[in-house]
Amino acid sequence: MKTPSINTAKAASGIPALLKTAGFNALIALVLFSLMVGVRTEAGSDGQLTYWTRFGEVASLVAAVFGGSIVIELLKQWIGPTGAEKLVPPAVQSGMSFLGRYLAPALLIFTLLVPVIFYDQRYILDLAILVLTYVMLGWGLNVVVGLAGLLDLGYVAFYAVGAYSYALLATNFGWSFWICLPLAGVLAAFWGVLLGFPVLRLRGDYLAIVTLAFGEIIRLVIINWQDLTGGPNGVSSIPRPSFFGIPLDNSDNGLAARLGIEYSPTHRIVFLFYLILALALLTNWVTIRLRRLPIGRAWEALREDEVACRALGINTTTTKLTAFATGAMFGGFAGAFFATRQGFISPESFTFQESALVLAIVVLGGMGSQLGVALSALAMIGGFELFRSLEGYRMLVFGMAMVLIMIWRPRGLIGHRAPTVYLTKAHAISSDLVKEGHG
Amino acid sequence: MSRDQILEVDRLTMRFGGIVAVQDLSFAAERKKITALIGPNGAGKTTVFNCITGFYKPSAGAIRLTHDDGKVIALERLNDFRIAKQAKVARTFQNIRLFPGMTALENLMVAQHNALMRASGFTLLGLIGAPVYRDAEKRAIDLATDWLKRVNLLDRADDAAGNFAYGDQRRLEIARAMCTEPALLCLDEPAAGLNARESAALSELLLSIRDELGTSILLIEHDMSVVMEISDHIVVMDHGVKIAEGSPREVRDDPKVIAAYLGTDEEEAAAVMESGS
Numbered sequence: 220m221k222t223p224s225i226n227t228a229k230a231a232s233g234i235p236a237l238l239k240t241a242g243f244n245a246l247i248a249l250v251l252f253s254l255m256v257g258v259r260t261e262a263g264s265d266g267q268l269t270y271w272t273r274f275g276e277v278a279s280l281v282a283a284v285f286g287g288s289i290v291i292e293l294l295k296q297w298i299g300p301t302g303a304e305k306l307v308p309p310a311v312q313s314g315m316s317f318l319g320r321y322l323a324p325a326l327l328i329f330t331l332l333v334p335v336i337f338y339d340q341r342y343i344l345d346l347a348i349l350v351l352t353y354v355m356l357g358w359g360l361n362v363v364v365g366l367a368g369l370l371d372l373g374y375v376a377f378y379a380v381g382a383y384s385y386a387l388l389a390t391n392f393g394w395s396f397w398i399c400l401p402l403a404g405v406l407a408a409f410w411g412v413l414l415g416f417p418v419l420r421l422r423g424d425y426l427a428i429v430t431l432a433f434g435e436i437i438r439l440v441i442i443n444w445q446d447l448t449g450g451p452n453g454v455s456s457i458p459r460p461s462f463f464g465i466p467l468d469n470s471d472n473g474l475a476a477r478l479g480i481e482y483s484p485t486h487r488i489v490f491l492f493y494l495i496l497a498l499a500l501l502t503n504w505v506t507i508r509l510r511r512l513p514i515g516r517a518w519e520a521l522r523e524d525e526v527a528c529r530a531l532g533i534n535t536t537t538t539k540l541t542a543f544a545t546g547a548m549f550g551g552f553a554g555a556f557f558a559t560r561q562g563f564i565s566p567e568s569f570t571f572q573e574s575a576l577v578l579a580i581v582v583l584g585g586m587g588s589q590l591g592v593a594l595s596a597l598a599m600i601g602g603f604e605l606f607r608s609l610e611g612y613r614m615l616v617f618g619m620a621m622v623l624i625m626i627w628r629p630r631g632l633i634g635h636r637a638p639t640v641y642l643t644k645a646h647a648i649s650s651d652l653v654k655e656g657h658g
Numbered sequence: 659m660s661r662d663q664i665l666e667v668d669r670l671t672m673r674f675g676g677i678v679a680v681q682d683l684s685f686a687a688e689r690k691k692i693t694a695l696i697g698p699n700g701a702g703k704t705t706v707f708n709c710i711t712g713f714y715k716p717s718a719g720a721i722r723l724t725h726d727d728g729k730v731i732a733l734e735r736l737n738d739f740r741i742a743k744q745a746k747v748a749r750t751f752q753n754i755r756l757f758p759g760m761t762a763l764e765n766l767m768v769a770q771h772n773a774l775m776r777a778s779g780f781t782l783l784g785l786i787g788a789p790v791y792r793d794a795e796k797r798a799i800d801l802a803t804d805w806l807k808r809v810n811l812l813d814r815a816d817d818a819a820g821n822f823a824y825g826d827q828r829r830l831e832i833a834r835a836m837c838t839e840p841a842l843l844c845l846d847e848p849a850a851g852l853n854a855r856e857s858a859a860l861s862e863l864l865l866s867i868r869d870e871l872g873t874s875i876l877l878i879e880h881d882m883s884v885v886m887e888i889s890d891h892i893v894v895m896d897h898g899v900k901i902a903e904g905s906p907r908e909v910r911d912d913p914k915v916i917a918a919y920l921g922t923d924e925e926e927a928a929a930v931m932e933s934g935s
Contacts, residue, residue, distance in 0.1 A: 505785070512784040512791075513767075513774035516760075520768040523757035530711065530749050531838055532742030533771050541781075638761045640795075642803065642815040646761075652820035653759030 241288035248284035252277050323590050330496060334489040344488045348495055348560065350600045352553055355499040357580040357592040359549030362506055364578065365587035366515065367542035368522025368656015370427040373414070373434025374577050377407040377547040379441060379569035381554025386454040386564050387447065396460040400555050407551025408544040410437075415543040419536055434574050441566045453565025460559045462490060491560055498556060502549045503589055509545070511639045518542050519587075519639075522656035583624060585631025586655060594632055663724060664689040664842055664874045665710070670719035672705050679705040683719070683900055685893045687842070689726075692868055692875045694885045696909075697895035698918055703878045704752060706895070707846055709734070710876070711749045712741035723747065725841055743772055748840035750831045752847045752878075758820025762811055762830055765819050766802035769837035774798055805833040809863065825856040829863065836867065842874050843867065849881040857881055861888050886910065894918065 257277040263269040330351075337343040356378065363371045384403040388394045394402075418429045441448045448454065461467065465474045467487045475482035509515040517538045520528050528535055558564050576599065584595030602620070606613040628634065634650030665687040672680040680702040687693035695703050708714040710721055710733060721733040723745050731745045741747050757765050767774070777794030778784030784791040806812040809829040814822065819830060828848060835843055848864070849857045861884050867873050879885045885892065885906070892909045894902040896918040902909055909915055 508785055509781070512778055512781055513771050514778075514781045514784075516764060516768050517771050519760060520757050520771075523759055524755050526713075527751070527755040527757065528768075529713075529739045530742055530751070530755070531769050531771060531834070532739050533768070534739050534743070636759055638764055638816060640763055640767055640799065641761065642763055642799070642812075644816055646816055646818075648759055648761070648818040652818045 237289060237292050240292055241285050244288040245281050245285040248281050249277070252280045256280060326590075326593070334492050338485065338489075341485065341488065344485070344492060346601065346604055348488070348492050350597055351492070351495040351499050352557060352560075353577065353580060353600050354593050354596040355495065355502050355553045355556075356550060356577045357584065357596045358499065358502045358506060358589060359546050359553065360577050360581050361546075361584075361587065361589070361592050362509070362518070362549070363542050363546035364581050364656075365585075365592075366506075366510065366522065367518040367539060368586075368654065369539060369542060370423070370656070371430045371543075371546070372427050372571075372574055372578065373430035373432070373437075374546070374550055375569045375571070375573040376414070376434040376437035377411060377550030378554040378557065378573065379437050379566075380407045380410050380547075381551030382558040382564050382568070383441065383448060383454070383554075384551065385555035386457045386558045389458045389559075390454060390456065393458075395464070396458070396555070396559055397463065400552060403555035404548040404551040407554065408548040411543040411545075411547025412540055414547075415540040419539055431571065431574075434569075434571060438566050438569050441569070448566075451566060453563060453567075454558075455563045457558050457562050457564065459487065459562065460490070460494065491556075495556055495560075498552050502552070505545075505549075507589065514538070514541060516639055523654045579621070583621065583631055585628075585633035585635075585650075587636055587653070588631065588633035591631055591633030662689045663687065665693075665876065666720075666722040666724075667706070667710070668720040668722065670706065670709060670721065671717050672702070672709055672714060673717045679898055680709070680895075681898045683895070683898070685900060685903060687874060687876050688891065689724075689874050690868060690872045691890040692864060692877065692888050694889040694892045695876065695878045695895065696880070696882075696885055696892060697901075698921075700897075701895040701918075702898040703895055704846060705898075707749065707844055707876075707878060710741075711747055711844055712737050712739075723842065742838060742840075746839070746841040747844060748835035748838045748842070749844040750828075750835050750846055750848060752850065754824075754827045754831050756819040756822075756827055756831055756834070758818065760819060761816050762806060762819055762822070763799070763802055763815045765830060765834050766805060766837045767798055769834045770798045770801065772838075801837060805837055808866070809833045810859075825852050828852065828856075828860070832863065836871075836873070840873065842876060845875065845877040845879075847878055847880060849879055849884045852881075857884050860884065864888055 257274060258270055258272055260268060260270040330347075333347050334344060337347070356374070359377075360371065360374045363369050363374070381403040384406045385396065385399040388399045388402065389396070414430065414433050418426055418433075421429055442450055444450070459467065462474050465477065466472070467474050467490055469482045470476065473482065475486060510519070517528065517533050518541075520531075520533065521535060521538055521542075525535055528538070557568070561568075580596045580599050581592055583599065584591035584593070603613070603617055606616050609616055624632070630650035630653075634653075635647040636650070636653045637647055638645045663686040667683060667685050670680055670683045671678070683702075683706060685693075685695075695706060697703055705714065709716045712733065715737065716734050719734065723731045723733050725731070725746070733741060733745055733747070736745055742749075757768060760768070774791075774794060775781075778791045779788070803812065803815070806815050809832065811822075811826060811830060811833070814826070819827065822830060828851075832843075832845065832848060835845075845864075849860055852860060864875060864877075865888055868875060877885075877889075889906055892903060892906055893900060894909055894912070894915045901914045901918055902912045904912070
């Protein structure tokens with residue numbers, strides 16, 4: 220439906236074309252709503268079918284679609300999705316690039332100061348920790364989806380492996396968080412490789428389906444392996460992280476007592492905030508670094524053209540495996556953090572919805588762009604909280620916002636690609652040229 | 659093995675189901691020479707190429723590659739990326755396969771992947787920024803710069819390859835293949851879609867690769883002006899079999915070759931030639 224309407228808008232932007240598109244959309248709405256809204260069925264008191272018609276509602280909905288189509292078409296002609304950049308005056312463009320250069324450092328400084336500014340607002344600190352967790356997950360998945368171009372719909376599996384690794388090692392053996400953290404990463408990476416092996420030959424949709432299945436398998440194993448994981452009851456009383464061995468509690472040898480300051484539960488929240496910030500920045504640093512190394516360039520080359528990679532002697536199997544393992548490792552770190560923050564984990568935290576959310580963050584942010592992923596995690600998680608007051612309409616408003624963003628910026632918030640090496644000057648590469656990868 | 663042969667194709671056969679694309683094909687390519695593989699459309703040239711470069715596994719026959727140090731490699735037993743990595747056979751594609759979203763320089767850096775991987779200690783040394791890797795990367799950039807200079811694209815080193823004009827993309831793809839430092843360079847229709855001036859520049863580039871670097875070249879080409887000008891040896895195929903081979907002069911006057919290209923039988927072609935000369 221979208222393509223013909225764009226074409227008509229280009230071919231003839233007059234009023235007849237406009238009305239034609241709107242009429243067509245209204246017709247489709249009529250067909251859909253006449254059954255979905257127009258006829259209301261219910262089981263009667265004796266189980267018989269009772270129904271009544273609501274043609275008034277149908278008429279108003281169709282009219283709304285008709286009017287909405289006209290508004291959208293007019294908007295499209297006014298500021299088109301394809302010609303949008305040409306309409307932006309050069310002064311604004313240079314301003315934007317100036318903003319772009321200083322946006323990342325400014326955001327980082329602001330993030331560092333969040334616990335200072337919002338020290339008394341527990342809600343904001345919790346939200347900031349949540350956003351940072353998703354920033355880290357987004358950056359981790361970005362390696363697989365954004366750089367290597369492998370569509371992974373089961374990323375939550377590695378998050379779960381990391382979380383359960385820490386939870387089980389800590390509750391069963393009493394190992395400290397700082398020993399378990401690297402172990403959780405290693406175990407998740409191991410599962411990444413394990414997943415990688417069977418799916419390497421698959422491409423595109425097939426790869427997506429298998430990774431989706433893998434995510435579900437991990438969840439089902441966790442639910443059913445009751446002896447080890449506690450099944451649907453989850454794992455509770457997971458130890459809180461310590462400040463390198465010093466507990467952050469009210470006891471005599473807690474950090475507050477040792478420093479001689481008054482104990483406050485916020486100390487732990489602030490510590491968690493800086494912990495996830497450090498983990499996320501580590502992810503970012505490693506990814507930026509890897510991009511400039513041969514392995515990172517091979518990932519991107521793989522996304523651009525796999526056949527050419529093979530002709531250049533690049534082992535595509537190991538290249539894909541390293542991408543999977545690296546992404547999974549960061550997912551594992553984030554999972555361990557999640558477990559220690561919550562103190563309780565259950566399979567319900569690792570549903571497909573989480574995978575979809577992280578993937579949406581990466582796609583919305585612009586595949587491969589670190590700053591874009593961070594911004595979109597902020598928009599998705601923070602924005603979702605922002606709409607909390609709308610209650611029932613939250614999902615609706617949120618969905619509409621996403622659709623609008625994808626119309627205006629089909630390649631994500633930051634779609635262009637920065638070169639990894641240059642002779643004289645690094646020019647950003649237009650998103651039109653960069654491939655999305657095909658599995 | 660009378661002369662110094664780098665590549666020897668011995669009774670190569672390739673079947674796709676019931677279709678025989680290449681049948682009992684034998685030919686050899688000499689070291690530091692340019693060998694051309696020509697023939698009408700559908701003759702099976704690209705299939706031969708794909709067998710040599712590991713994209714297809716031949717149904718029967720042997721392909722032997724002899725390196726400068728005398729090491730013989732059976733190409734039909736290697737597959738996939740190992741042909742390029744171990745046997746040092748590089749190739750270009752009929753429909754150009756650059757990395758369009760990467761710059762020209764990045765394209766040439768990816769070509770040096772295996773050397774750089776080793777230098778970066780399989781990423782670990784590179785991650786901590788070891789000087790060993792930095793030096794290797796600098797050398798890789800120098801090699802890439804050198805090749806960009808050779809193909810006359812140095813001023814566009816930092817532009818995305820997808821933005822290049824068609825002829826520039828062709829030259830960049832050859833440069834990328836050469837950055838793998840191959841023993842044998844296989845070019846699949848390098849002059850396709852080029853204008854006369856670009857074809858002449860291409861001939862010059864290929865001759866310089868042969869004469870200055872001593873790289874052996876095997877090429878498929880339809881542009882006869884290029885083939886006749888630069889080839890040392892020509893193999894003609896039609897319907898999956900070899901119908902002639904020899905020097906450009908010998909092949910040009912071979913009635914079988916002319917018949918294959920005109921789509922007539924041999925006697926008619928001979929008659930046409932006689933009346934012409």
